[in-house]
Amino acid sequence: MTEVYNVQEVERKWQRIWEESGIYQVDDDDTRPRSYVLCMYPYPSGAAHQGHVKNYTFGDLNVRFRTMKGEAVLSPFGFDSFGLPAENAAIRTKIHPREYTDARIDELRSSVKRLGAVFDWRRESKSHDPSMIKWSQIIFARLYEAGLAYKAEAPVNWCPGCQTVLANEQVNSDGTCDRSGDIVERKNLSQWFFRITSYADDLLEGLDSLDWPERVKTMQRNWIGRSVGAKMKLKVAGLSDYSIEVYTTRPDTSFGMTYAVIAPEHPFVELITSSKIQDEKWKIDNVVSPEFSVSEQNSREIQDFVQSVKNLSDVDRVTTTSERPKRGIFTRCSVMNPFTGKLVPLYIADYVLMTYGTGAIMAVPGEDQRDYDFAKVFDLPIIRTVAPPEGFEGDAYTGSGEKINSEFLNGLSIEEAKSKAISWLQERDLGVASTQYRLRDWLISRQRYWGCPIPIVYCDKCGTSTVPVDDLPVLAPDDVEFLPTGESPLARHAIFSKAVCPKCGGPATRETDTMDTFVDSSWYFLRFCDSFNSKEPFSLTALEEWMPVDQYIGGIEHAILHLMYARFFTRALSDLSLVPKSLKEPFARLFTQGMIRMDGSKMSKSKGNLISPEQYFDGVGADALRLFHLFIGPPGDDFDWTGQADEMIEGCSRFLKRVYRVAVNEYVPTKVQDSESKLLREFTHRIIEKATIDYERWSYNTVVSGAMSLCNQIYKGISNGADSSSVDEAIDILIKLLAPMTPHICAELWSIRHDGEIVHLQKWPTPDQALLSSVKETLVVQVAGKVREKFEVDGSITEQEALALSMGSQKVLSFLANGSASRVVYRLPKLINLIP
Structure with a gap:
């Protein structure tokens, strides 16, 4: 029996064949249905690490699967090759950034090719290439x-x-x-x-129609940060005709304003710390009363505070953690609450930013936790304007409820009170309705x-x-x-x-x-559609053929800026008629893979916690490493790399050797058992159906589990006397199902079994529905996730049939209010879950 195969020899052989044959290169005259699969533009920091392996395995798998489904797949690759690391390296080593970057590109390209990832390398792009620089400058x-x-x-x-x-x-x-x-x-x-702010509303509204992970869309919505509220002016006591404008999303809480806050960068800070406010003529000209009493000593204290805040990041300033007290200083000034006519103290605090709203806020500690924390530090009053639920013992209450302590707003809901408060301000010319954004120009x-x-x-x-x-x-x-x-x-x-x-x-x-290097990565995907065009960065015709990207793949760390900037570029270039008018969104479908972590941190060159794939390429091979990344769990989950990883990779290698042995050794049954042949065929076709669904929904770990089960069933069928045609069919199906995942060994096995044919040019298998309809399954019926009934059903049962069968059970109906379900989740033929 043939027990093993030379992993490195087989992998090098097929990598050479794929590149020389050009089977994954697509051109304009390709008549197959088109799709565009793209992995995010990598920065060439050196050889690949395990995060790269995971990303490019997913991308390569998608390309091969779609190709076997009959599509012409655009699968390009390039390098986001500008950036600070290369310049820092030039300062440190005296190596020119171009030389440094080109060397890193060669390393990463070599790693990607050794992984077996197939790309149309004719279309390779690099940000620092003169032609790409020209197109960026034209744009x-x-x-x-x-x-x-x-x-x-x-x-x-x-x-x-x-x-x-x-x-x-x-x-x-x-x-x-x-x-x-x-x-x-x-x-x-x-x-x-x-x-980019010109497109804030469009970028926000466009998220609703995207087939993207919900958490990514939420992150983008929060980054754009559209809020509807009111602007109003708070008059500074003792200073004639000077007001501080604040923006609030909750004007209904104004009766709870017990102090106001301005950012350290606010223009009023410069005013009260300048020497001119001590000048008697300035005081007369500006009609200053004793209520405005900023002293020279107070000015110096404020300047010292502003200097201490200067080096804090915006993130640190607005953090809601309690690791450090809220930092601030009293200005010795007061402002008037327009709703009550009362004066409240004016503070400067680090948690207010000039880059959001007006750089000033009315502070309502009863309804805002940051205001609450600050009020506690400075012993300021706290007034609730929304009635919390009975027994509430928290700090600030941010939930719904009736208005209290709010005069003419008392008894109203929050939304009713907001509307009435804005109208009250506008009627008295004290404020206006306003929409604000967190998003700032790029x-x-x-x-x-x-x-x-x-x-x-x-x-x-x-x-x-x-x-x-x-x-x-x-x-x-x-x-x-x-x-x-x-x-x-x-x-x-x-x-x-x-x-x-x-x-x-x-x-x-x-x-x-x-x-900024984000500029290059905001349009590179458009160039890939027309890589050989020397007259313009891309033509409308090429973009109409390929865009938008059908499947975009990358890390969650790029969920905000890169994706936001790419969406902005696409819209702006559409308005300038550089891309088709109909093209607004660059990426139709997005998948964000989980991170590979080590010692609690994401693997990266800068952190020095890399596990190189080269040692596995030289040992168990790329296929085993790929299979490990697909098998360790759902592809969107993070994974902590520990010592067990090597054991799991070795286990994947043993499985592939087991597949190799059963595929290359001729099977001749001594005694055929028809029942075993039928059982093997039914099992094989159930696996086809499930694996196809799982590929489509990115459940690759369950595809691997299914392949392992099929392999076990093949060995069992051989032991129990299944006929050779059933065994051969099952082995061929197993090879096809694994072909996008472990391409080298599958290409080798198919070539051996089918006279040199290429498995990745074969059609994706389809299950025999007539065979599946004869298979009996146990359908579990759940109500709100709890098992309430079970039925024996045909494996081909439809959603309508499963629902009718479930609703026909009195036992099931007894757990459903009004005898109906608001939502139904199907996992046929195994499960139906009725949500009341």
């Missing part, structure tokens, strides 16, 4: 011309260790840089932005070398202009110095910043900022 220019790109002064996250601006997601919750560990500072710089400027240069020139005579298309791409020079000075190498270069004005031909200055 930027079109956005600028449309008013969707602009420059403005703005506060940014500045890392003194990396000497660069950081995106919000690069700042840890404790205010440190996620790479250097330095405390991140806030600086004001002149920056370039994309006007800051794309980076003071770095290793990024796509922004194609802008500045002329003293003509102002700001985009670089003409004929002069693109603008490429960064190679002869730059990488020094940790905080200034971009491009700004220090003797020639790069010098340009000619495209309007007047006079001397001009070139923009030295580069674009």
